[in-house]
Amino acid sequence: MKNSTHVYNPHVSVDCVVFGFDGEKLKVLLIERTIEEQNFSDKKLPGSIIFEDEDLDEAAIRILNELTGLKNIYLSQFHSFGNPQRTKNMRDKNWLEKLTNMKIGRIVTVGYVALIKISRKIIFESENTAANWYDVSSLKSLRLAFDHNEIADTALEHIRHKVKSEPSMLFELLPQKFTMTQLRNLYDIIMGTTSDVRNFKKKIMQIEGLEQLDEVQKDVPYRAPRLYRFDKKVHKKNTRKLYS
Amino acid sequence: MKNSTHVYNPHVSVDCVVFGFDGEKLKVLLIERTIEEQNFSDKKLPGSIIFEDEDLDEAAIRILNELTGLKNIYLSQFHSFGNPQRTKNMRDKNWLEKLTNMKIGRIVTVGYVALIKISRKIIFESENTAANWYDVSSLKSLRLAFDHNEIADTALEHIRHKVKSEPSMLFELLPQKFTMTQLRNLYDIIMGTTSDVRNFKKKIMQIEGLEQLDEVQKDVPYRAPRLYRFDKKVHKKNTRKLYS
DNA sequence: ACAAAAGTGTTGCCCATACACCCATGT
DNA sequence: ACATGGGTGTATGGGCAACACTTTTGT
Missing domain, CATH: 1.10.10.10 (Winged helix-like DNA-binding domain superfamily/Winged helix DNA-binding domain)
Known part of the structure; x- marks a missing residue:
């Protein structure tokens, strides 16, 4: 605190790990990310930098609403990730700066779990983002952007614990x-x-x-x-x- | 994401709820805050804005080390708090800006629980801060700075849950x-x-x-x-x- | 001797597990 | 008739809760 030259303010974002269940498999909602210049494509978790006057929960609600059009989604904050290296990958950094029109130094992200009923037909095509369900079991073979593999794994751990103390949350995933x-x-x-x-x-x-x-x-x-x-x-x- | 004028980067801090046990009562470590101009005094949780190249866990370790001189303290991140109003109280805001020599708009804080053995004699007088143990049961009658009452309450909830799944953490509090x-x-x-x-x-x-x-x-x-x-x-x- | 807290075992009950056979439906 | 998954009850053992008296030590 005394040496304020060391103090620095990063951006703060919220990332959502959205789970669904199709009757047989547990699914996660991932956003398709395409970098045309490099002819490259991969996936990432839905997320956004928080707005100026927005609480964390509000940001998570907004992200999910923008993505799915739904309100009243089960949400639970589970962990925050602030490793200074997490946005240092050049591909991620360039992509972010192009998208936001801002210089991005560092992002601290707050992770949320969302549970939704996959049955509701959802419009996953908002303007420039496409999202799809992926088997949770396929996560380990996917290389997600940023540290999103770690975030998704931690989210899974979180719901595992939570089901034990609050099994009624399972019904959020069922029709x-x-x-x-x-x-x-x-x-x-x-x-x-x-x-x-x-x-x-x-x-x-x-x-x-x-x-x-x-x-x-x-x-x-x-x-x-x-x-x-x-x-x-x-x-x-x-x-x-x-x-x- | 599309309207970047809404995007804003707050400061990010880490606040630690440090628990101890004196053999009879559960205690929390609080920092005495004195505002001389107003002849005013109250208490707050130990915390600090994170440094430029510091992970969240690292920041928590640093805060506790600066405060107690100890290393290897049991730490567990439990929740993040980002209500835009949480630093809007004028007394808190002025105090912060004077302390840090920075203009403070908004602070998102990541909450950590720390468990320490009260028995170790600790130097709680680092330069300009004095810290003392307070009964957890007295928390409700204390008006802590910022939203630190809420943070402390959430921390208590957290260790309650955690003791159930990991009772060995109790030994962190005992001699x-x-x-x-x-x-x-x-x-x-x-x-x-x-x-x-x-x-x-x-x-x-x-x-x-x-x-x-x-x-x-x-x-x-x-x-x-x-x-x-x-x-x-x-x-x-x-x-x-x-x-x- | 008395006050204050430490230490120690047994029983009953309930809940969690293990387990196998018949049922309904579509092809 | 057969294949596929659906649906149902009982018996047993282990873990948890209830419970009271004797021991040690200092004053």
């Missing part, structure tokens, strides 16, 4: 009506487990607000599975002092 | 040799529980590396309690795939 198998698959993919069918059902049905419907899935070439839904309001009402 | 009662008190204060003496011992003794010594505490006016110690190396060696 309004879903089958028990989908729910169990989702749980197992995130947690890296292989749950027993019967035991899983017993345990998960303890969650307030999760209820079995008198309805089955249509158009399946085998015995139609029953559908379930999750009522957030019922859940919140009856889940006050839980999460011991 | 090298400690009694079972101290350990249990510490656990109960953090978790807000009142554990049964026998059950607690059974459970906690499952931790690898925690061992009972053939030694008792001296100079107590009642039956001398036995001492325990925690061996970090033994713990790490035998605790690979745990924390399910």
Whole structure:
């Protein structure tokens, strides 16, 4: 603090790791980045430098809204990344400076996890950005821009922990009506487990607000599975002092 | 991103919530802030704007080292705070600008929890700062500078969660040799529980590396309690795939 | 002897796990 | 009829919670 010549203010950005679930695989939303001069293309996490009068949560909400058109997305800040080297790669740096019309020295980024229902058809083509879902399992073979591989890995760790203390967050990834198998698959993919069918059902049905419907899935070439839904309001009402 | 006139770079700081335990109470380390012109005095968390080429973790290490002279302190980043209003209070703003000799618009801060053994005698008088331990329970009646009450509360929440998944972090707060009662008190204060003496011992003794010594505490006016110690190396060696 | 805190085991209960067979549907 | 995945119940063991009396030491 005393030697203010050492003090420096970086840019601050928010990066979002957006998870989705297609019924079988866990997905991440990545933005296609093309650098035409170099005939080069890769992927990055959605993110943006924060605006002048914007809170961090607000910035995350804005980024997701610009990208998907959706509001009321489940968001959870998980970690901040400030390694001075993280924006030093020349390709990344040039790309950023061209995009923002600013000289970029250093960026500290705040990481957010977002969970969205992949079922909602979303317009992923805002002006100059294209986004696509990628299997989480394919992440290790993708070289994302900046330190986005590290950020995505940390995000995965984060939701793993969070599912344990707050399993109801799983329903943010499922459509309004879903089958028990989908729910169990989702749980197992995130947690890296292989749950027993019967035991899983017993345990998960303890969650307030999760209820079995008198309805089955249509158009399946085998015995139609029953559908379930999750009522957030019922859940919140009856889940006050839980999460011991 | 498209409207770069909205983009703005704030300062980035790291604030540390330093916890200690004196055998009975959980303590936080607060810095005395005096504004002589106004004959005013209050407290704040230790923190600093990050240096130009410094990672966030490094900044936290530096802050704690400048404050206590210690190295190898347990550190854990827990949340970032970026509300644009958080540095808008005039008293805080003037104080900051005088201290840093810079115009301060906005500060995004990254919060760290630090755990230290209160037993080590520490020099808390670095040049112009004085720091003292305060009971965590007294926090709600103290009006800290900036949004430091909120930061401290979030830090407490954080260690509460963390103790559950990683109870060995409790030993960071205890002296090298400690009694079972101290350990249990510490656990109960953090978790807000009142554990049964026998059950607690059974459970906690499952931790690898925690061992009972053939030694008792001296100079107590009642039956001398036995001492325990925690061996970090033994713990790490035998605790690979745990924390399910 | 008394005050103050330390130390120590057993039991019952509940929850988590393990496990196998029949059912419904489409081809 | 067969292939595919859906759906269901019970028995067992381990871990957690409840619980009370004796020991040590200083005054």
